[in-house]
Structures are given as C-alpha cells and as structure tokens.
Amino acid sequence: MAAAYIVIVAMLLTAYGQNNTFWENKRLHKHLEGNMDDKIRPLINQSSAIAVLIDVHLQAIQGLNEKEQQLESTIAIACHWNYETLVWNKSDFGGITGINISPKDAWIPELVLSNSVESMFLLTENRENTNNIAVMSNGDATWFTGGHLRTGCHIDITKYPFDTQTCTITISKTVSDSELYIRASSEKVTTVLYDENSEWSLKRSVVKTRALYEYITFLDIHITLARHSLFYTLNVVVPVALLSFMTVLCFKVPVASGERLSYSMALLLTFVVLLNLISESMPRVPKHISYLQLYVNCQLTIAFVITTLSIMLVNISYPKDEADIPCVVKLYFWYYNYRKRRQTVNLDSSEETAADKKSDRKPNTQPQSGTETVSSLDRSSVIHRIENVLFWGFMAIFICSTIMFLILVTI
Incomplete structure (x- = not known):
C-alpha cells in the first residue's frame, strides 16, 4: 500500500508540474510579447551598436563547376546576440530557462550573401520559413539560418587534375551603418556533419572577419578543396x-x-x-x-x-x-x-x-x-x-x- 501511495503521489505531482509549466510558459510569452518588435533592435540604448557573433557549420559540398566558376555548398550559420528587452527572472516563471520565439515576431540581423551568383541572396529574406530563435533568460539568443548556397569561385586549372581550389563565401549585412556589427566567434568552421564529396576532398576551412571601414564588416569563409586525382x-x-x-x-x-x-x-x-x-x-x-x-x-x-x-x-x-x-x-x-x-x-x-x-x-x-x-x-x-x-x-x-x-x- 505504501508503494502504491508513493506512485500515485508522484503521478499527481508530475501532472501538476506539467500544467504549471504550460501556464508559466504562456504567462512568460505574454509578458515578453510587448517587448518584441521585428523592426527595432533589442537594445535599451538605441545609440549603441548590437554585436552579432556568427558560427559557420559546413554540411556538404555539392560540386564545383569549373566552366561557370561556381561553388555549390550547404552551410548552416549560427547567429548569437543578446536581447536586452527579453530578460526575465527564472524563479518568477516556474524555473523556465529558455523559450523559442518566431523570427517574424522579433528582431533578427539582416544578412546577405555578397558573392552569390543569384540576385542578392538574403539569408533572412523569408522570416516565415526560417528557424525559431532560442532565447535564454539572460537575453542570449541563438538563431540558425543558411541553406543551399551558390557562390562564385575563381578557378585555376593550371595543375589539373592535381589541382587545389580555394573558394570564398562572403557574408555581410544589408546596410552599411553603425547599428550592427558582425564578426566570427571562431576562425574554425565546424565540420561535424560534413558529408564528403566524391570528387573533392576538404583540406581546410576557416572564417575570417574583414573590416572595410569602421562599421562595414564582412565574414569570409575560405574553403580549400583538393581534387581526387586517381x-x-x-x-x-x-x-x-x-x-x-x-x-x-x-x-x-x-x-x-x-x-x-x-x-x-x-x-x-x-x-x-x-x-x-x-x-x-x-x-x-x-x-x-x-x-x-x-x-x-x-x-x-x-x-x-x-x-x-x-x-x-x-x-x-x-x-x-x-x-x-x-x-x-x-x-x-x-x-x-x-x-x-x-x-x-x-x-x-x-x-x-x-x-x-x-x-x-x-x-x-x-x-x-x-x-x-x-x-x-x-x-x-x-x-x-x-x-x-x-x-x-x-x-x-x-x-x-x-x-x-x-x-x-x-x-
């Protein structure tokens, strides 16, 4: 009997906790809803710049077209910044440490693929089909974007078929102003989920931040590929x-x-x-x-x-x-x-x-x-x-x- 009583009490506590978590999440979203705006930067002091750190995850190289001089790749880009207007006390909302919000409801950095062979490919052009933003209780946010990219690449076939090609994917912001600053959080490209190409082997991949002027920054993703010559x-x-x-x-x-x-x-x-x-x-x-x-x-x-x-x-x-x-x-x-x-x-x-x-x-x-x-x-x-x-x-x-x-x- 004692064991059955303990099981029943545990089930009741679990059910109560689930209801409490649901209502607390709803209350937290309603609390933060008034502080969300997709057009205004989430800063209390709007005169300062917001810094966005970017991590690059290389997933696949579809091919390298020598004649068209184009590189087809699949890349995921993780953006990190801080929402100063979306901060809450975990103890006031049932210990909730993080929530997911839609990009169409909150601000996200406007990023562009500068050397895309397509017409001005924006990494944030469709907010409704992008991933949700993960926001922590201290305001730290993480958002993933990217996809199948087609960029230009200068090809040198002098040493064909023993050649090595280095292609660059350039990411920048849409507006050249002092309100947004982007930089790479690490020079290393993450290749944990990389799928090896049948014709090219990945030799090196790095990310470097390049500043044209004080507030005009670019991220250059350098990908070095070696052809399988056998x-x-x-x-x-x-x-x-x-x-x-x-x-x-x-x-x-x-x-x-x-x-x-x-x-x-x-x-x-x-x-x-x-x-x-x-x-x-x-x-x-x-x-x-x-x-x-x-x-x-x-x-x-x-x-x-x-x-x-x-x-x-x-x-x-x-x-x-x-x-x-x-x-x-x-x-x-x-x-x-x-x-x-x-x-x-x-x-x-x-x-x-x-x-x-x-x-x-x-x-x-x-x-x-x-x-x-x-x-x-x-x-x-x-x-x-x-x-x-x-x-x-x-x-x-x-x-x-x-x-x-x-x-x-x-x-």
Whole structure:
C-alpha cells in the first residue's frame, strides 16, 4: 500500500508540474510579447551598436563547376546576440530557462550573401520559413539560418587534375551603418556533419572577419578543396604516357618488315582520338591552360615528328638513285667513312705485335681519294645507327617531359 501511495503521489505531482509549466510558459510569452518588435533592435540604448557573433557549420559540398566558376555548398550559420528587452527572472516563471520565439515576431540581423551568383541572396529574406530563435533568460539568443548556397569561385586549372581550389563565401549585412556589427566567434568552421564529396576532398576551412571601414564588416569563409586525382590519372595521364612510349618504339620496328609506316600512322590516329576524348573531359576555363594540356600537345607533336621521320627513313632505305638521299644523311655517311679511316690509321701506328695487327686489321676497301660514293657504303648499317640515335633522343625527350610534367603538377 505504501508503494502504491508513493506512485500515485508522484503521478499527481508530475501532472501538476506539467500544467504549471504550460501556464508559466504562456504567462512568460505574454509578458515578453510587448517587448518584441521585428523592426527595432533589442537594445535599451538605441545609440549603441548590437554585436552579432556568427558560427559557420559546413554540411556538404555539392560540386564545383569549373566552366561557370561556381561553388555549390550547404552551410548552416549560427547567429548569437543578446536581447536586452527579453530578460526575465527564472524563479518568477516556474524555473523556465529558455523559450523559442518566431523570427517574424522579433528582431533578427539582416544578412546577405555578397558573392552569390543569384540576385542578392538574403539569408533572412523569408522570416516565415526560417528557424525559431532560442532565447535564454539572460537575453542570449541563438538563431540558425543558411541553406543551399551558390557562390562564385575563381578557378585555376593550371595543375589539373592535381589541382587545389580555394573558394570564398562572403557574408555581410544589408546596410552599411553603425547599428550592427558582425564578426566570427571562431576562425574554425565546424565540420561535424560534413558529408564528403566524391570528387573533392576538404583540406581546410576557416572564417575570417574583414573590416572595410569602421562599421562595414564582412565574414569570409575560405574553403580549400583538393581534387581526387586517381580517376584522372588512370584514365588520362597513364594512357597518354603509354601511347607516347609506344610511339618512340617505332624506331625499333625494322624497315624491311614493311610495318613501320602502318604502326606509326595507327599510333598517331589513336593519339588524335585520345586527345579528343581528353579535351571533352577537361574543364574549359579560357583564362588558364593546364600543364596536362601542354603535356598532351607536346606528346602529340613528338608523335607527329616521329611519324614524319619514319616516312623519311623508309624513303632513304629504298632510294631510286643517289640524288634522293638527303644531304644530312650524306654528311653522316662521310663522317662514318672518316671515322673508319681514322681507326685504320690508328691500328697501323700502334705498337701491337705483328700477329695482333694481322688479326685485328681489316683490309681497306674504301677509296682513299675522297671520292667515295654513298652506294659504296653499307647503307643499312648507317640507317640503323641513325635510328638508334633518334630512338634514344626521343626517349630522352619523352622521359624528361614526363618528369617535368609530374614535378610541375605536384609541387
């Protein structure tokens, strides 16, 4: 019986407390109703300025449009200020420490998104659809606003796809006067509820207060994003590098096989098709040219030069007469003969034994009068030497250009 009595008494006290809280809340709202005004600042001394502290909560990055240079983000902004006209004694109203009031009934700071791509986006333009204001017994108020924002962002694609972009969201007040002062309560942006973007990773986010004049203040939210480059590396950079390497290997295809020209032309056409696919995927920013564009065009130029040289080498390998051979190749033939004569002279003047001289020395079948012709030379051997020189030369160009590209996009 005693236990049942205690339970009944507790239920009665709970019910009484709930009724008392309801009536006390109603009485408190009626008490404060006369002190609310949505057009007058809640200050007893209207000649002083009201300070609004702002906390920024970054929730998501929807995307970064390089062509339009726009950032789409979802941000919640927590505003803190003090209502001097909405203060009450907790003991007089059943211990109520805080209430919620509608923004259409009380004053809220008029904030504007300065760099919005839409027409003068006001963070407080619709009071009826915004969140309620939480007011404590000492007058401290907290109000959340924000939403899906679309702001301008200066894009630099020089290091695409290994680029890092920094976008700024600027918040200011609608009127440049001394009645309202806004500043960030902390330089850190809260990212507890941040939803990671599939293309961009959040590297840094800070808030800084910028004062243009004494009473004209701005809040700059700096968001630094780094692009996820693995997809572009596997689908753009690696295919271009492999195709460039295969192009250099053209000089290792024997001319006698008859497949060198078809091999070179096939790689050149593949390069052109790949370049069209890459150009469609790359961001179009007229003011900037990425290192990747320069790298791809450099490799395309190398492929064009290699194809041209391959055609010339095939033509030299099967000339109709000696006049069809270029002067540069004839000069190399002359240098080739000159070196062979020098080697023969050095062998004759050496102090080796007669047996070694007999075994190492080769009969000199070349004319000594300097009137030797190209047809008397081993044309295939000379062309093979030229191909080796071109192979290692273009291989060095390919390696150096690739290393330079990787250094430029990663520093």
